[in-house]
Amino acid sequence: MYESMHNHTVISDGLQSHLEVLESAHEAGFKVIAFTDHDVFPDDAIMGQLKGYDGPVTWTLGIELSCGLPTELGGTDEGNLHVLGYFCDPQNSQLREYLAKLGSSRIVRLGRQVKHIQSLGFDLTVEDCLAVAGIGAPGSHHVVTALKLKPANLNRIDVLRSEFEAASKTDTDLARDYAVMMDRGPVQYPYALFMKGSSFKPMPEDTLGSGMVDFDDAVRLIRGAGGIAVLAHWYFHEDQFPRAALSTVISDGRIDGIETAVYNRQIGTADYSAQHQYLAALAARLGCATVIGIDGHYPDDFQVFLDSGLAGSTVGQFQALIDRFKPALIIGNL
Numbered sequence: 001m002y003e004s005m006h007n008h009t010v011i012s013d014g015l016q017s018h019l020e021v022l023e024s025a026h027e028a029g030f031k032v033i034a035f036t037d038h039d040v041f042p043d044d045a046i047m048g049q050l051k052g053y054d055g056p057v058t059w060t061l062g063i064e065l066s067c068g069l070p071t072e073l074g075g076t077d078e079g080n081l082h083v084l085g086y087f088c089d090p091q092n093s094q095l096r097e098y099l100a101k102l103g104s105s106r107i108v109r110l111g112r113q114v115k116h117i118q119s120l121g122f123d124l125t126v127e128d129c130l131a132v133a134g135i136g137a138p139g140s141h142h143v144v145t146a147l148k149l150k151p152a153n154l155n156r157i158d159v160l161r162s163e164f165e166a167a168s169k170t171d172t173d174l175a176r177d178y179a180v181m182m183d184r185g186p187v188q189y190p191y192a193l194f195m196k197g198s199s200f201k202p203m204p205e206d207t208l209g210s211g212m213v214d215f216d217d218a219v220r221l222i223r224g225a226g227g228i229a230v231l232a233h234w235y236f237h238e239d240q241f242p243r244a245a246l247s248t249v250i251s252d253g254r255i256d257g258i259e260t261a262v263y264n265r266q267i268g269t270a271d272y273s274a275q276h277q278y279l280a281a282l283a284a285r286l287g288c289a290t291v292i293g294i295d296g297h298y299p300d301d302f303q304v305f306l307d308s309g310l311a312g313s314t315v316g317q318f319q320a321l322i323d324r325f326k327p328a329l330i331i332g333n334l
Contacts, residue, residue: 003032003314004305006064006084006232006262006293010134011046012037013141014297018050021296022057028302032318034086034293036062039102040137041090053333060318060332062086064232066102067218069240070249075214079197079240081231083218084259084291087327088227095225098213103137105211110138113195116203117143120160120194122153141297144190160193164200174200185268198239216254223256226329228321230257230291235275243278250286256325257289258282263308264294264301276310289324291317 008014009021016024018035025033035042041063042050050059063085068076088095114126128146129138136142147153161181168178177200181192194201213221222229234246249255260279261272283290292314294305305311322330 001315002028002030002306002311003292003316003318004030004294004296004302005032005034005062005086005230005291005314005317006036006259007033007296008037008064009035009042010136011040011042012064012136013133013139014136016299018042018046018059019053020299022053022055022059024299024302025057026055028306030057030302032058032060034060034062034318036064036084036293038064038082038137038139039066039099039106041099050333058318058333060086060330060334061088061090062227063088063090065098065218065222066212068212068214069237070215070245070254073241073245076212079237080212081215081218081237081241082233083215083222083255084230084232085222085225085227086230086321087325087330088222088225089329090225090331092225095221098221101211106137106139110143112204113140113143116201117147117194120201121156122147123150124153140191140195144195147190157189157193160201161189164193167200184270187266187268188270215249219255226327228256228289228325228327230259230289231255232259233262233295234258234279235272238275247282247286250282250288255288257291257321259293260290261292261310261313262295263305263310264296265298265304266295289321291321 007021009016009018022033041061065083065085067081067083069078069081110126110129114124114129117124124147129143132146133142164178168175177192181188191199193199194203196203219229234241258279260283261276280290292310294301296302
């Protein structure tokens with residue numbers, strides 16, 4: 001019945017294999033699933049497993065592509081975004097070349113992240129993070145997961161939270177950021193404290209560096225591979241990508257669609273309902289395609305999404321994309 005156009009597996013930063021995600025989806029009452037791993041497509045062995053799947057869930061293959069901001073907002077020098085690509089040809093040479101560059105850049109970034117985190121008094125190594133990542137490309141989620149495996153690091157997070165709280169009492173900007181962090185809950189503490197360039201203890205060079213293209217080039221790569229490009233969870237980046245700029249990007253046809261909502265256990269206690277409503281209204285006004293997805297990483301994210309009340313709004317969105325864009329290449333079990 002329900003659909004999720006945004007899901008991750010062990011080949012990026014999810015905890016389940018593709019077949020396990022399909023099983024979890026079926027148990028939760030989901031009929032359609034899009035696999036959208038970060039900057040990677042399944043290898044031949046996994047594709048063989050998927051093609052052999054004869055269960056009741058319809059699956060399609062997508063990707064969540066890392067890129068910089070639009071050029072007018074600073075491009076790759078000022079932060080990074082995620083753009084979902086649906087119906088892409090995974091064998092497209094230009095897209096494959098970009099993914100290879102991003103894979104190399106992730107290893108470089110991991111070293112920078114660990115060095116920064118060590119400088120803040122944490123016990124963490126690159127090897128710790130790679131062990132958590134397993135076969136997946138190492139990402140920030142793996143870094144945070146590895147960090148939290150050591151009790152001393154949890155204590156250090158609380159110390160930094162206390163420092164942030166004290167500093168927020170004399171700085172209005174920090175007070176706003178601290179309030180947002182506390183609203184989002186403990187799951188998001190590491191990101192607000194030290195995992196991003198905008199954190200309390202800013203992460204140096206926290207983007208994917210020279211391997212990353214800007215927003216418009218990422219959209220061109222997706223479209224060039226026969227796909228449609230959808231801006232993922234924009235509201236996570238609203239401080240860098242303001243509403244006026246988003247409206248311009250949509251009006252100018254620089255993106256095919258927007259993801260109006262995601263919900264999973266990593267959201268914590270944050271309430272993004274106002275942003276969800278804004279994006280739905282903006283898309284309706286500008287005639288933009290929309291998707292809603294779990295952005296799932298954990299087995300219980302399907303149930304968390306059901307409890308959010310968003311699931312009913314997902315029905316029919318997959319077919320709506322097909323009807324609207326009539327993609328030439330659809331990989332899945334349709």
